[in-house]
Amino acid sequence: MGDLTNPASAISVDELVVTRGRKAVLHGLSCCVEAGAVTGLLGPSGCGKTTLMRAIVGVQIVQSGTVHVLGRPAGDPGLRARVGYVTQAPSVYADLTVRQNVWYFARVAGADSSTVDRVIERVGLVDEADQLVHDLSGGQHSRASLACALVGAPDVLVLDEPTVGLDPVIRAELWDFFHELAAGGATLLVSSHVMDEATRCDRLLLMREGDIIADDTPDAIRAATGTADLEQAFLRLIRAEASE
Amino acid sequence: MNPRILGATIARVLRQLKHDHRTVALVVVVPIVLLLFVHALFSDSPAAFDRIGLAMLGIFPFIIMFLITSIAMLRERTTGTLERLLTTPMNKADLLFGYGVAFGVAAAVQATIATMAAYWIFGMNTGAHAVWVILVAVVNAVLGVSLGLLASAFARTEFQAVQFMPLIVTPQLLTCGLFAPRDQMAGWLQHISDFFPLTYSVEALRDVGINPSPTSTYWTDLAIVLAVVIVALVAAAATLRRRTA
Numbered sequence: 001m002g003d004l005t006n007p008a009s010a011i012s013v014d015e016l017v018v019t020r021g022r023k024a025v026l027h028g029l030s031c032c033v034e035a036g037a038v039t040g041l042l043g044p045s046g047c048g049k050t051t052l053m054r055a056i057v058g059v060q061i062v063q064s065g066t067v068h069v070l071g072r073p074a075g076d077p078g079l080r081a082r083v084g085y086v087t088q089a090p091s092v093y094a095d096l097t098v099r100q101n102v103w104y105f106a107r108v109a110g111a112d113s114s115t116v117d118r119v120i121e122r123v124g125l126v127d128e129a130d131q132l133v134h135d136l137s138g139g140q141h142s143r144a145s146l147a148c149a150l151v152g153a154p155d156v157l158v159l160d161e162p163t164v165g166l167d168p169v170i171r172a173e174l175w176d177f178f179h180e181l182a183a184g185g186a187t188l189l190v191s192s193h194v195m196d197e198a199t200r201c202d203r204l205l206l207m208r209e210g211d212i213i214a215d216d217t218p219d220a221i222r223a224a225t226g227t228a229d230l231e232q233a234f235l236r237l238i239r240a241e242a243s244e
Numbered sequence: 245m246n247p248r249i250l251g252a253t254i255a256r257v258l259r260q261l262k263h264d265h266r267t268v269a270l271v272v273v274v275p276i277v278l279l280l281f282v283h284a285l286f287s288d289s290p291a292a293f294d295r296i297g298l299a300m301l302g303i304f305p306f307i308i309m310f311l312i313t314s315i316a317m318l319r320e321r322t323t324g325t326l327e328r329l330l331t332t333p334m335n336k337a338d339l340l341f342g343y344g345v346a347f348g349v350a351a352a353v354q355a356t357i358a359t360m361a362a363y364w365i366f367g368m369n370t371g372a373h374a375v376w377v378i379l380v381a382v383v384n385a386v387l388g389v390s391l392g393l394l395a396s397a398f399a400r401t402e403f404q405a406v407q408f409m410p411l412i413v414t415p416q417l418l419t420c421g422l423f424a425p426r427d428q429m430a431g432w433l434q435h436i437s438d439f440f441p442l443t444y445s446v447e448a449l450r451d452v453g454i455n456p457s458p459t460s461t462y463w464t465d466l467a468i469v470l471a472v473v474i475v476a477l478v479a480a481a482a483t484l485r486r487r488t489a
Contacts, residue, residue, distance in 0.1 A: 020489055057331050061487045075486065080333045091324030095260045107252030108332045132263065152332070 010035035010156055010187035011056055016065035018051050025051045026210045028065065033189050033205075038175075038182045040201030041191040042234075048210040049191040050088060053158050056189065057085040069156055081109060084154035088161045090145035094134040098125050098144045101133060102151050109152025116151060122177055123147045124170055139166045146174075150181075157181065159190045163197065175200045195231040206234055213237050245337045253334075253342025254349075257316070261350055267312070271350065275304040275358035276365075283366040294369050297362055298453045299422045301377055302445045304358060305351040305385035307413055313347055313392030314405045321396065330486045339484070340477050344389050351385025352378070372452035376462070380452075383469050384445045390476035397483035416442035421450070441472040 011033035018026040025048045033039045041049050054060035055067050058075020067074035069083060092101045102116045120129050123143040128136055133144050146162055159178075163171045175197070178188050182202070190201070198204055199218055206214040206221070214221050214237050218230060225233040261268065279297055286292040320326040320339075329339060355378045362368040370377060391412060399405035419429065419437035426434055426443070437443045448465035452458050 059327055059331060059487055061489050077333075080331060083331065085328065085331045087324045087328065089324055091328045093256070093260060093325060094323070095263050096256070100256070100259055104252055104256045105332070108249050108329065108334050110248065110333065148328075 008034055010070055011189065012068045013052070013056070014066045014068075016052070016055060016067060017063040018048075018055060018060060019063055020051065024210065026055070029210065029212060030065075031205055031212045031215055033187060034203055035187045036182055036185050037202040038178050038188045038190060038200070039203045039205060040198050041189055041205045041207060042195065042198050043193065043207030045193050047207045049193075049207055050160055052207070053085070053160050053189065053191060057083055057158050059085075079156075081152065082155045084149035084152055084157045086142075086146050086149045086157075086159045086162055088164075090142045092133050092141070092145045092148055095132060097130050097132055098136070098147070099129045101144055102147050105148035106151040109154075111152050115153070119147045119151045122150065124173065139170065142166070143170075143174075154186070156187045157189070159188065161191050161193070163192065163194075195234060198230045204230075206237060208238060208241075213241055245335055245341065246333070249334050249338040250342055250345075253338055254346045257343055257346035258349065260316075261346070271308060271312075271354050272357055274308070275301075275354065276361045278304070279358065279362055279366055290367070290369070293366065294453060295450070296422060297366065297368050298370060298377065298449050299420070299446045301355065301359055301362060302380050302384045302449045303417065303420075303422070303442070305355055305381045306388040306442060306445070307409070308354070309347050309351055309385040309388030310392040310395070310413060311388075311406070311409060313343060313389045314396045314399065314408060315402055317343065317393050317396035318399055318402055318405045322401075326484070327488075330484065336481045336484045340390075340393055340480055343393060344386055344473075344477070347389045348382055348386045351388075352382045355381030355385070370453045371455045372457050376452040376458050377449060380445050380448050380466070383466055383473075384442075387441055387445070387469055387473050387476075390473045390480065393480040394476045394483065397480065416440040419443065420446040422446060441469045444468045 009032035013029060013031050016026050016029045017024065029052065041052065043049055051060060055062055056069060056074055058079070069079055072079050098120060099116060102120055103113065106113060106116050120126060123146055125140060125143055125147065128140055133141060136144065142162060142164070146159070149157060163174055166174070178190065182188055201218065203217055204214065204221060205212055216224070221233050222228055222230065225236040227233050227236065278300065282297050282300060283293055286296065359374050359378050359381065363374055395408040395412060396405060399408060419433055419440060420442040426437060444465040448462045451462040451465070
C-alpha cells in the first residue's frame with residue numbers, strides 16, 4: 001500500500017494517523033488514488049472522509065504517516081497550483097456574484113480570465129452568473145464553490161460531497177463532467193455518503209470508522225461480495241470485518 | 245508577494261464592500277454626524293472644536309476600519325474561504341496586504357469626505373494643509389486594519405470579535421489626549437499611553453493643527469504608527485496557519 005513508485009497513483013497515503021481532540025480519527029490508514037480516474041471515497045458520515053481529504057490537500061495536522069500527491073509531500077508549495085479542493089460547506093464569498101467569485105479564484109490560481117465564463121457554463125450557472133451567491137439556492141451555492149476550484153484547471157481535484165442536495169439531472173451532468181476531466185488526465189477524489197453515487201466511480205475507497213475496508217473497482221467489489229448492489233456489498237464487507 | 249494575487253485580492257475586497265451599500269453609507273455619513281455633535285457641543289469655543297474635531301478625524305477611521313476588518317477576516321475564517329485560499333498559490337502577505345490596501349483606499353475616501361465636511365461645513369481651522377490631516381487618517385485606518393486582522397485570530401464568533409473593540413480601542417481613546425491633555429494625566433497612565441499607537445497619531449494631528457507645516461514630531465509619530473502596523477501584520481501572519489487540527 002502507499003506505493004510511491006507506482007506511476008499510476010496520483011495520491012498515496014501511508015500509515016496515516018490523525019487525532020482530533022482526544023479521538024483518533026485515522027489510525028494508520030494507507031491507500032492509493034489512481035491518476036486520471038474518478039475515485040469515490042464512500043462511507044457514513046463521521047467515518048473520517050473529510051479528515052483524509054484535508055490531509056491530502058495539506059491543511060490537516062497529522063500525527064504520523066505520510067501523504068504524497070503527484071510525488072510531493074502533501075501541502076508542498078509546488079502543489080498549491082496543481083491541487084483543487086472543494087470543502088463540504090461551500091467556501092465562496094456570499095457578498096459577491098458568481099462571476100466575481102470565479103474571477104477571483106481564477107486570478108489567484110493564475111488562470112486565464114477567459115476560462116471564467118466557460119467554467120460557469122460547465123457547472124450550469126450561466127443564468128445566475130451575475131447574482132450574489134447569497135441569493136442562490138443551496139445546490140447553486142455549492143456549484144459556485146465547485147466552479148472556483150475548477151477554474152484553475154488543477155491536476156488533482158479533491159471534492160468533499162460536491163453533489164449533496166443537487167437536482168438529479170444536474171448531478172448526472174456533474175458526474176459526466178468529472179469523467180471528462182479524468183479523461184483529460186485529471187485525478188479526482190470525490191467523497192459521498194450516498195451509495196448510489198458509487199456506481200458512477202471508476203474506483204472506490206470504502207471507509208468505515210477511520211479505516212479503508214475496500215479499495216477496488218465497483219465491479220470487483222460486487223464480484224468479491226457476491227452481490228450486484230453496492231449498498232449490500234458495503235454491508236457484507238462490514239459484517240465480514242466484524243466477524244474476523 | 246505576488247502582484248497578480250495582491251491586485252485581485254484588493255479588487256475582491258473592494259467589490260465586497262461595494263455590494264454592501266449600508267456599510268458604505270455608514271462609513272461616509274457617521275463621521276459627519278459625529279462631527280456635527282462635537283461642533284454643537286463646543287459651539288462657544290471654536291478653539292476646542294479645532295482641537296477635538298481634528299483628533300476625531302484621525303480616530304474615526306481607526307475605529308471603523310478595526311471593526312470592519314475584524315469581522316471581514318473572521319468571516320474568511322468561519323466560512324472556509326481562508327482555508328481554501330491557503331491551499332492555493334496565495335501567500336499570506338497577499339491576503340493581509342490585500343485587506344490593508346483595500347480598506348486603506350476606503351479609509352482615504354472616508355477621511356477626505358469627513359475632512360472636507362470639517363473644514364467647509366463646521367469651519368475647522370488648522371495650521372497646516374488638510375492633506376496632512378488626511379494622511380494621518382489613512383495611516384490610522386491602516387492601523388485599524390492591521391489590529392483588526394490580528395484581533396480576528398482570537399475570536400471564534402462575530403459576537404466575540406465585536407467585544408475586542410472596547411478592549412483594544414477604548415483604553416487608547418481615553419489616554420490619547422482627546423479627553424485630557426497627556427501631561428496632566430497620572431504618571432503611570434502616561435507611561436501606559438506611551439505604548440499606544442493612537443497617542444502618536446493624535447499627537448501628529450495636533451502638530452499639523454498648530455504649525456503651518458508638519459514638523460519632525462509629525463513624521464516621527466507617523467513612523468511609530470507605521471512600525472506598529474508592520475508588527476501587527478507580522479503577528480497576524482503568524483496566526484494564519486495552513487495546517488489546522
